[in-house]
Amino acid sequence: MSKGQTGAEQRLVTPGMAIGPSAGKRAGSGIITEQDTMIATQLGWLQEKNNTMSVHPIHSAYMPRSGDLIVANVAEVRNNLWFMDINGAFQGLLPMSLAPWKVEFGAARQHMDVGNVVLARVQEVDECHNVVLTMKGVGLRRLNQGAVESIPVQHVDRVRGEGNSLLQRLRDASDCRIMVGENGRVWIDGDSNGITWARKALKMVAEKGHTTEFEAILAEMEQEKKGDA
């Protein structure tokens, strides 16, 4: 079996590539075990943590998990529920009982129509991947202003940074409210210059966040923004 390319820090693996013997190690996400050998199932970077081997994928689809905070679009409206586009393989379902308003049967459209954007939380995901959303909770609401930017799902943690440090830096520099959904959608609200800068910064973080020059580029962007202000 072919061996993965070894980089300076991480090893890039492709589907079907043998990682090594499975003895004494656990297979995490992106890894399967066949005949005592660990095999990568996704294109990505091999990681070992707490004796568990996993692949950090280069591209991945959003897989909803209970408790995720997401930015969702209304895709369909029924008498008593909304189908939400959650940027994943499956639509989410928001029943009127989990909406933040008292909704009469048949009046769902009066509260939210197709195209509206909401901040919601994943209430439940069953084994058939039926996703139930809720808007009951602190801060969960319909987003009536601002802009929504999409970032690759695998870069959500990168945009947040250690303990939300990078996200806070972007908020301060752009002077905007920024909410990062687990589903790779980012809501930005502020003045138009701030939103434009934040969108540019998000794109840069997703593209260059892993490189050594990232810090210098971000500092330069922050200086430019301050100069403009």
Place this chain on the structure above:
Amino acid sequence: MGGYGDVQLLRDDGTRLDGRKLDEMRPMKIEAGVLPAADGSAMVTHGLNVAVAAVYGPMEAHPRKIQRQDRAVIDVRYNMAPFSTSDRIRPGFNRRSREISKVTAEALESVVLVERYPRSKIRVEIEILAAEAGTRCAGITAAAVALADAGIPMRDLIVGVASGKIEDTVVLDLDKAEDNYGQADLPVGILPNTGEIAFLQMDGDLSPDEYNLAMEYNFKAAKEIHEIMVEALQRRYEGGEA
């Protein structure tokens, strides 16, 4: 297979009309991530064949009747561009493209971990921009790289490769003349790491010995193509983590 005729396909020195040895493949080049709008994409240039594959999804499967509660469905559309051959092809689906789409979907379903995405659909579009025999194999190879590029979990990178028979001689990777005037064609989808066969078709007749030799050629070529596929994916991200 157009039949024997009196077309000479092997030279007196035993090589083929384009100078290849019997077990030699046409030159192959693969590039991953050629279409920015797709979730994953790849372009395979194999001899004069050019195949582009684009992968979208996993997404909600529509119409709902095609949904499977326990797995994803793979929706493949293989299409030859009207300008892909010297005779213009009438645009749109035909019986051949429908058949190739079906066998390609079944081959891909055996490697993709479809149970990870129940009720959803993974859309694979294969467009043949230039054709010179072996387009279904080029399409499968392109689709495999595009699926990997899209981050779809798979057991292996499936490789499409073909052998055949010309002038009672088994050869690897038929070109247009060999396909038209040869005696048999054996396209297969191989999982190079496990040696499994995900799809196999045979046009024409091969004796058991000829079949074994053809499969030997196919497995050898599959290893070479697999290396080119892996290199293409690694080259796309060689600058570091994207």
